[in-house]
Amino acid sequence: MQDNNNSKKSGFTLKSITQSKGFSAFTAALLAIALGLIVGFLVMLVADPSNAVKGFNSVLSGGLRRIGDVFYFATPILMTGLAVGFAFKMGLFNIGASGQYTMGMYFALYVGFMWDMPKGIHWVVAVFAGMIGGMLWGFIPGIFKALLNVNEVITSIMFNYIGMYLVDMLIQGNSNMYVSSMTRTAYLPSSVQIPSLGIAGSNVNFGIVLAVIIGIILYIVLQKTTFGYELKATGFNKSAADYAGMKGKRNIILTMVIAGGLAGLGGAFAILAPSAIAGSSMTYEPINIIAANGFNGIAVALLGNAHPIGVIFSSVFISHIQRGGTLASLYGYKPEIIDIVIAVIIYFSAFAMIMNSAAARFIKTRREKRHAVSEAKSIGDKDASSETKEAKK
């Protein structure tokens, strides 16, 4: 018996770590990623067996060679990921991050082109304008949901289209911005550019720093404040939140406004970033396509378990394999392959909780096997006790 107790104690620290919430979410994400990569590799094998290993290698490590770019491309999806994840905590599925993102871009563009301001302030104002644009596009589905109980998924999908066509229309109709011979806007003045972090050979800029800070602030809001407490309570159990006298309608609107603002910031960070690749930022091309970064945000939020800190890591990871994917095209692979790999990872992260419990069981049985050895020593003791039980019967 004594022996048994001892082994329990020694296993306690491992147990307390493996059973903590954060750990389980983390292992689930890792498992999802591992399985996603394996399937991705299989896809590459099928597509082109001879180059699969080389190509897969560049998927895995390609991002490391361009670490600056990884962060550069992570910035917008980090913001849209936060936008989706934050609303998710409230039980709202903000599928409209794309529209909010596009509105953010437009507002930032407008301030960039139309307002004349000194360098150092101009980009800050433009970033704020982007946030307000996104907030507006989050506010509308929010108010529909709160006052008329219209499903936010439907309104926000609609507002993706409305936002995108509206922005394209406004830009094409504005001769100060649009250069019809280029079928895109002119380049923004340099005063509105977000300062670069100065890493040679990459476009990484101050935006990623701001995005990470915003993620941490969101974490604090969710975990430490009464607003976060109300928000999560509503997400878990709306009836109980009502019972406790929380203002559900106000919170729905507020959450959607904040989520929209986050996506809008993402749009502003993307459009105002310095870029060495012509046309990838500082200019907008109205091509009637819904911004992909909005939907990538859903993937980022799912993989990050809607947790702000998790979203920071998942956005960097997805950006990393996206960079690797572009490099894989050197071996003749289409970049779409990498989209498949990412899709598989998201798909598996939906199973994350199941896989997680499987992993926990695996760890547990292993631990018990070890226990069994130590228990075997005290088996005599045990037999005696079971005999007394028998006698009772």
Add this chain to the structure above:
Amino acid sequence: MRNITKEFPGIIANDNITLTLKRGEVHALLGENGAGKSTLMSVLFGLYQAEKGEIRKNGEVVKINNPNDANALGIGMVHQHFKLVEIFTVLENIILGVEPNKMGFLEKSEARKKVVELSEKYGLKVNPDAVIEKISVGMQQRVEILKMLYRDNEILIFDEPTAVLTPQEIEELLQIMRGFADEGKSILFITHKLNEIMQVADRCTVLRKGKYIGTVDVKDTTKEELSKMMVGRDISFSVEKEPAEPKDVVLSVRGVTVPSQTHKNNAVKNVSFDVRAGEIVCLAGIDGNGQTEFVSALTGLEKMTAGTITLAGKDITKASIRERSKAGMSHIPEDRHKHGLVLDYSLEENMILQRYWEPAFQKHGFLKFDAMRKYTEELVKKFDVRSGQGPVTIARSMSGGNQQKAILAREIDKKHELLVAVQPTRGLDVGAIEYIHKQLVERRDAGKAVLLVSLELDEVMDVSDRILVMYEGEIVGELDPKTTTVEELGLYMSGAKRNTVKEINHAG
């Protein structure tokens, strides 16, 4: 089942439990909420795997990994919450999973014959073509029982089967169970109603806090002895209290009318009454006579179309839920999972659900986690709320009785003048019921007004100082529990008798 041990994080649900079931007996399994009865049965039925111990059938060790294994061994279970497909017919539900077929085409006529035979043989009257969602709860239970019989099960597990039934249905069910036993089937009967055990069971095994206490022959024991085994001390079945000393009016309800969610008529019609400080007023009635709607309107969850509500001299007719709470209303809700708790929150987060916005628990919008922890620890101690991991236990993992205690603690400790308790003892065992009744009486003695809404006649008669009977949305009578009888109360509740004069006078 021998030496069964099952652990959950932080709690040992079954600690070395041995249970033997003989052929042809009704074996009752008795224990408080959270004693581990359901867990033990789930192990037997293959829903959980035990960490230690073995299960033997007819002397042979068997391994039950899932309910299919259990079925193959002739073990069937009627769950507390039925597992039926609502839009299927009775027959389709019974054959679900063991459909007789030829080349994948259903052979319903054969199945129908067997089902009809079985239902005639055991007096389980059902219409095989009725759709589940259209038949009564008692009928649905018969379908569950027929499911087991159809699979030729020999060991039948009933998990708290009487909780959802009317007294007449309970009587019938117990007779049916007796009939099975006489026929040589073995029955495991999980319950915490002692009367039923005394009536039907041959032997009774008692669990307490996951531990095996003992097995007794029912004919050699008494109700008192069993309840002592179950909770570990003597239990008083009646509530002891001094006569009430009502003082000022705390709650005044005038002409309240609430529309129904399900039909066009009003669910609550022109209800008026007062509740004074220092008395327990019980709103009695058969379920579905407007009590739920009335409480929703009173607590602000639903809107009312007419009438006024005054609490402690303040008109709260149009006040928000938060304002009502501030004005001194505490509310123990009917559905503790839907309203009372955020199940995915920890115990401590639930404890401050009504008070998190108070300066004691937040500063500039930031929660004070130390204060929260300290407060929870205080309440846990004071109200004996048991949980696996203390304040950080997730509410979902706590037993029903302790969840209810947590809600009770929260609502009683909050500053209040009126305590609205809606079916506060629903689904709880005698120990917890006794405790909650005591707390309600204590609130009354502390000079608070208590409005109790209850469906249980015993509770209505024992706890309250004044009874208001609600029938079809109206208050049809006011009774004094000291002078009235259960029979008279029943007549009012069923609408056979009414006397509104008293109530009108009182309201005037």
